[in-house]
Amino acid sequence: MNPTPALRVTGLSKRFRQVSAINQVYLDVPHGSIVSLIGPSGCGKSTLLRCMTWLEPPDEGFVEINGTPFGRQLEGEIIRHQSRRQIDRLRPRLGLVFQQFNLWPHLSLRDNIVKAQRVVLGRGRDEAHGRAERLMAQFALTAAADRHPWQLSGGQKQRAAIARALAMDPEVMLFDEPTSALDPELVGEVQTLLRSLAQNGMTMLIVTHDIRFAVNVSERIAFMCDGSIIEEGPVDRVVSSPRDARLQQFLALTFASGHVNPATKE
Numbered sequence: 001m002n003p004t005p006a007l008r009v010t011g012l013s014k015r016f017r018q019v020s021a022i023n024q025v026y027l028d029v030p031h032g033s034i035v036s037l038i039g040p041s042g043c044g045k046s047t048l049l050r051c052m053t054w055l056e057p058p059d060e061g062f063v064e065i066n067g068t069p070f071g072r073q074l075e076g077e078i079i080r081h082q083s084r085r086q087i088d089r090l091r092p093r094l095g096l097v098f099q100q101f102n103l104w105p106h107l108s109l110r111d112n113i114v115k116a117q118r119v120v121l122g123r124g125r126d127e128a129h130g131r132a133e134r135l136m137a138q139f140a141l142t143a144a145a146d147r148h149p150w151q152l153s154g155g156q157k158q159r160a161a162i163a164r165a166l167a168m169d170p171e172v173m174l175f176d177e178p179t180s181a182l183d184p185e186l187v188g189e190v191q192t193l194l195r196s197l198a199q200n201g202m203t204m205l206i207v208t209h210d211i212r213f214a215v216n217v218s219e220r221i222a223f224m225c226d227g228s229i230i231e232e233g234p235v236d237r238v239v240s241s242p243r244d245a246r247l248q249q250f251l252a253l254t255f256a257s258g259h260v261n262p263a264t265k266e
Contacts (some may be wrong), residue, residue, distance in 0.1 A: 004067045006051070006203040007030045007094075007172045014044075014051050016037055021047045023227040025061070029172065034194065034204045036214035037233075039224035040250060045207045046099070048224070049174050051067030053094050054087050063091045066171055095170030099177040101161040103149040108143040109156075110136065112202045113164045128167075135163040139193070155242065162193065173197070175206040179213055191217050211254045215239060223247045 005028040012025040022044040029035050037045050050056035052063055054071045063070040070090050072081045082090075104113050110132055117128035136142045139159040144152060152160065158178065165173060178194075179187045187210070193216050194204065208214050214221055217233055222232040223244070231244045242248045 005064075006033075007205065008062075008064040008067075009048075009052060010062045010064075012048065012051055012058050012063065014056065014058050016107055020227050022051060022058075025227075025229055026233065027222060027229055029203055029205050031200075031203055032198070032201050033220060033221060034206065034218045034222045036206045036208055036218040037222050037224055038208060038211060038214055038250075041209065043224045044227040046176055047222055049096065049205075052174065053091060065090065068093075070094075074169060088120075092116075092168040093171045094107075095165035095168055095173045097158075097161045097165050097173065097175045097178060099180055101149070101157045103150050103157060103160060103164070108146050108148055109121055109141060109152065109160050112149070112160060113167050116164065117167050131167050132163075135167055135172050139163050140259075150183075154182045155189055158182060158186070158190060159193065161234065171225050172203045172205065175208075177209065179208065179209055179210055187213060189254055211251070223250065224249075225250070225256055 007027075007029040009025055009027040014021045018040060019063060025048055027035075037048070039045055044078050047056065051058040054063070057071070062072060062074065068071070068090065069082070070093075071087055072079055103109075104115065107115060110129075113132035113135060114128045115130060117123045120123070123131070133142070136145055139162065141159055141163065144156055149160075151155060162173075175192065178190055182190065191213065194206070197204065206214070206218065218235050221235050221238045222229050223238065223242075223246075224230070225246045231238060231247050239251065242251055
């Protein structure tokens with residue numbers, strides 16, 4: 001097994017004025033694994049994803065993608081910041097699927113998948129279209145290729161957003177609440193899709209409020225509270241034997257609401 005994690009976050013912090021949104025976050029995402037990041041609303045999960053991708057520059061800390069520094073790096077005792085061009089060149093190595101999909105409304109499904117390949121990766125028209133066609137076939141989207149986002153179902157939008165991210169050949173996929181905008185019957189479809197990606201070796205970090213979803217798809221769970229990751233480990237251990245009192249309370253409230261049975265995993 002590769003000892004260098006696919007994604008490493010070290011001491012990441014972000015403040016908005018005097019408010020600390022994330023505070024000294026440490027997290028490793030191993031190669032080929034699915035890690036879910038859970039926690040109460042407003043704890044900083046989505047902000048952490050944006051800081052990992054440098055869509056929101058963190059105030060402190062470091063991000064590495066397969067050992068490559070991203071955004072800034074420590075050389076001896078000197079912190080060196082990468083240029084915007086360097087950051088933009090490295091960012092496609094992290095594929096981010098947004099909570100509301102963020103498909104371009106004026107483009108067809110096909111062109112949504114093609115455009116970033118052409119603009120960011122500089123791929124030729126035939127190569128970009130060929131990649132799009134293969135992904136649309138893989139995700140059962142070919143029949144909807146010429147439709148615009150407003151003409152797509154929620155499940156089609158989700159699959160289109162994932163296909164668009166995969167078209168950039170990322171090394172790690174990041175998902176921000178992948179089931180929150182979907183009807184309950186579509187959640188199982190997303191679970192199946194993510195499992196198929198994992199079987200093909202894709203590394204994934206998933207932000208989710210849905211504990212049942214996290215238990216069903218993940219190998220590891222990290223619990224975030226008050227801007228910090230306070231517990232992380234294998235799913236069965238974290239859910240069945242949580243160590244931190246705040247995680248115990250969070251899970252107790254979840255179990256009491258009937259959202260998940262900690263003894264079962266579909």
